[in-house]
Amino acid sequence: MTAPLITADRLTRHYVVGGELVRALDGVSFDVREGEWVAIVGQSGSGKSTLMNLLGCLDTPTAGRYVLAGTDVGTLADDALADLRNREIGFVFQTFQLLARATALANVELPLVYRGLPRRERRERAEAALRSVGLANRMHHRPNELSGGQRQRVAIARALVGEPSILLADEPTGNLDSQTGEEIVRLFADLHARGHTLILVTHEPRLAARCPRAIRLMDGRVLGDGPGGELASAGGGRVPA
Amino acid sequence: MSLRPARLLGEAGEGLRIALASLAAHRLRSFLTTLGIVIGVTTVIAIVAIVDGLDASFAAQIGNLGAHTLYVDKWQWLGTNESWWEMRNRPDVGARELAAVEREATLARAVSPSVGMRATLSAGDVTLTRIRTTGTNEANLLTGGGTIAAGRYLTATDLELARSSAVLGAEVADRLFPGVALDAVPGRRVAIDGHPFTVVGVLARRGRMLGMDLDSNAAIPFTTFLRDLGKRRSIVIAVSAAPGELERLEDQLVGILRRVRHVPPGRKDDFSINRQDQFLRLYGQLTGALYGVAIGVGFITLLVGGIGIMNIMLVSVTERTREIGLRRALGARRRTILLQFLVESSLVAALGGGLGTALGLGAALLLAQVTPLAAAATGGAVALGLGFSAAVGLLFGSWPAWRAAHLDPVEALRHE
Numbered sequence: 001m002t003a004p005l006i007t008a009d010r011l012t013r014h015y016v017v018g019g020e021l022v023r024a025l026d027g028v029s030f031d032v033r034e035g036e037w038v039a040i041v042g043q044s045g046s047g048k049s050t051l052m053n054l055l056g057c058l059d060t061p062t063a064g065r066y067v068l069a070g071t072d073v074g075t076l077a078d079d080a081l082a083d084l085r086n087r088e089i090g091f092v093f094q095t096f097q098l099l100a101r102a103t104a105l106a107n108v109e110l111p112l113v114y115r116g117l118p119r120r121e122r123r124e125r126a127e128a129a130l131r132s133v134g135l136a137n138r139m140h141h142r143p144n145e146l147s148g149g150q151r152q153r154v155a156i157a158r159a160l161v162g163e164p165s166i167l168l169a170d171e172p173t174g175n176l177d178s179q180t181g182e183e184i185v186r187l188f189a190d191l192h193a194r195g196h197t198l199i200l201v202t203h204e205p206r207l208a209a210r211c212p213r214a215i216r217l218m219d220g221r222v223l224g225d226g227p228g229g230e231l232a233s234a235g236g237g238r239v240p241a
Numbered sequence: 242m243s244l245r246p247a248r249l250l251g252e253a254g255e256g257l258r259i260a261l262a263s264l265a266a267h268r269l270r271s272f273l274t275t276l277g278i279v280i281g282v283t284t285v286i287a288i289v290a291i292v293d294g295l296d297a298s299f300a301a302q303i304g305n306l307g308a309h310t311l312y313v314d315k316w317q318w319l320g321t322n323e324s325w326w327e328m329r330n331r332p333d334v335g336a337r338e339l340a341a342v343e344r345e346a347t348l349a350r351a352v353s354p355s356v357g358m359r360a361t362l363s364a365g366d367v368t369l370t371r372i373r374t375t376g377t378n379e380a381n382l383l384t385g386g387g388t389i390a391a392g393r394y395l396t397a398t399d400l401e402l403a404r405s406s407a408v409l410g411a412e413v414a415d416r417l418f419p420g421v422a423l424d425a426v427p428g429r430r431v432a433i434d435g436h437p438f439t440v441v442g443v444l445a446r447r448g449r450m451l452g453m454d455l456d457s458n459a460a461i462p463f464t465t466f467l468r469d470l471g472k473r474r475s476i477v478i479a480v481s482a483a484p485g486e487l488e489r490l491e492d493q494l495v496g497i498l499r500r501v502r503h504v505p506p507g508r509k510d511d512f513s514i515n516r517q518d519q520f521l522r523l524y525g526q527l528t529g530a531l532y533g534v535a536i537g538v539g540f541i542t543l544l545v546g547g548i549g550i551m552n553i554m555l556v557s558v559t560e561r562t563r564e565i566g567l568r569r570a571l572g573a574r575r576r577t578i579l580l581q582f583l584v585e586s587s588l589v590a591a592l593g594g595g596l597g598t599a600l601g602l603g604a605a606l607l608l609a610q611v612t613p614l615a616a617a618a619t620g621g622a623v624a625l626g627l628g629f630s631a632a633v634g635l636l637f638g639s640w641p642a643w644r645a646a647h648l649d650p651v652e653a654l655r656h657e
């Protein structure tokens with residue numbers, strides 16, 4: 001078998017708040033292989049967002065090792081981290097995080113601007129990404145002219161446009177009604193079928209149940225790692241040996 | 242790391258687009274922000290334009306006015322330590338002194354007396370009052386009297402025969418003979434304080450210097466002046482030196498004058514030897530003071546303007562914290578964010594600078610229209626206005642831009 005796309009080895013992230021140590025992540029280890037679809041589940045405050053920030057190279061661990069696509073992230077300087085995010089990671093946020101004054105197309109082009117691609121190529125690739133999420137006829141709309149579901153599709157197109165090795169989504173359906181949320185979940189399933197690697201944080205059992213694999217966190221530790229269906233229904237899952 | 246030009250270009254282009262969009266979205270705020278810069282640059286540019294204008298007209302005059310010429314006068318022109326009363330009581334300078342200088346000043350290249358008054362000139366039904374009328378000789382052109390545009394200047398014969406010949410300044414000729422071609426003016430008749438004269442020549446236009454109109458004058462033979470317009474006046478003797486001989490000539494003139502005016506040894510001179518460069522020095526002090534004011538006012542207002550820009554950029558950074566976090570997540574480097582905000586602050590400042598430059602030049606040109614001051618719109622002034630304000634934008638924008646670039650992406654994304 002090939003090397004894993006992601007290796008998290010005893011990842012630890014501590015905060016000091018008012019002189020008190022907060023163990024947001026306390027030695028989390030797992031691998032993710034190319035093409036996997038993994039849900040991160042757990043109660044509020046269990047460390048899901050902290051983990052996503054580390055996986056997304058937005059934050060650096062207090063201890064532990066993180067290897068992404070063969071690169072040991074811990075050794076990288078700030079510029080290199082920015083470049084790594086640009087090439088390897090597509091973010092989808094709960095609150096969409098679209099630029100309000102820019103059109104859907106301009107929003108989707110943004111990662112390619114920071115990659116230094118020429119205008120024509122940016123345009124073509126952004127159009128293709130918007131078509132692939134079903135927004136071929138909304139390219140020149142601004143976020144406030146789009147529904148919540150459409151906004152999240154724009155954000156997903158923006159995450160896809162740079163052809164990253166993983167898509168990271170933190171509560172991507174958290175701000176959507178259940179029907180629109182379901183559309184987005186179907187889009188993720190479709191992306192998984194097309195071979196994309198997806199990691200998404202959710203506290204919705206329904207969504208977690210759809211994922212082939214789920215990692216349950218509690219108090220900054222891995223409580224279980226197994227098939228999403230089992231984990232969601234059992235509320236626990238296999239505890240790693 | 243990749244420093245591909247396409248990437249830098251793309252980032253700079255994106256920075257400019259963001260800056261323009263932000264300016265467009267906050268038009269009033271941007272305008273108010275830049276007001277300090279506008280006022281500062283307006284002041285500096287107006288003063289610089291006026292000083293440049295003075296320089297241009299002054300430089301043009303300096304040659305004509307005779308940098309090699311000394312002026313023997315009862316009066317000290319500028320920077321005197323004599324009292325006015327003392328100078329008033331000095332004996333007049335007159336024909337005796339003129340004769341002595343003409344006879345004995347071997348280092349002189351040209352000697353030209355002049356005696357002046359304000360006279361009324363009339364021709365046909367045009368009458369001009371208070372025109373500076375000078376009695377002088379043919380050498381006056383050499384000692385700094387300008388150049389001839391039509392006809393001729395006074396000649397030695399005009400003086401010997403005390404002819405009623407007059408040479409008019411360009412402005413006087415224009416106003417006395419409106420609509421008459423320049424070449425047709427010589428030969429016309431003009432009355433000077435009621436005495437009939439014939440115009441023999443017109444001087445070339447010289448413009449203004451330090452607020453003085455150099456073209457509103459008339460020259461007649463020295464001898465004719467004494468006969469027709471009166472004798473009881475002190476004269477000024479202009480003496481030109483050969484190049485490099487100015488200092489020795491001055492010593493020689495002092496010797497001649499002390500002897501002919503019987504000044505006992507040990508007593509102060511009872512006359513003054515003046516130079517044009519006294520005006521130069523005065524001019525230097527004047528423009529120096531103007532530049533000082535420009536620098537002072539400019540510095541303070543640009544400081545105020547710069548602080549205004551810093552303040553509004555800090556607000557802008559706070560408002561766009563989440564956007565900064567997003568851009569960082571999508572792969573913008575710190576440098577990219579820094580560049581984005583620097584482009585914005587220098588653009589705001591340069592727009593203010595552009596507006597200020599336009600206003601400043603406008604004010605200077607207006608001032609030149611309604612006052613004797615001159616003004617010149619030089620490329621240097623424009624570059625100064627734009628460049629300086631953009632530099633202020635860069636300088637005062639760099640702290641907010643640095644803050645933006647060093648925001649923690651995670652914190653920034655969570656910002657409400």
Ligand SMILES: Nc1ncnc2c1ncn2[C@@H]1O[C@H](COP(=O)(O)OP(=O)(O)O)[C@@H](O)[C@H]1O
Pocket residue numbers: 015016017022023024042043044045046047048049050051
């Ligand atoms: N920037 C921070 N400073 C201090 N404590 C933090 C910070 N971010 C998260 N935490 C703490 O770390 C723990 C995990 O937070 P988080 O990863 O956001 O949980 P989740 O996303 O699972 O709700 C919480 O106790 C939270 O209060």
Ligand SMILES: [Mg+2]
Pocket residue numbers: 048049050
């Ligand atoms: Mg969270």
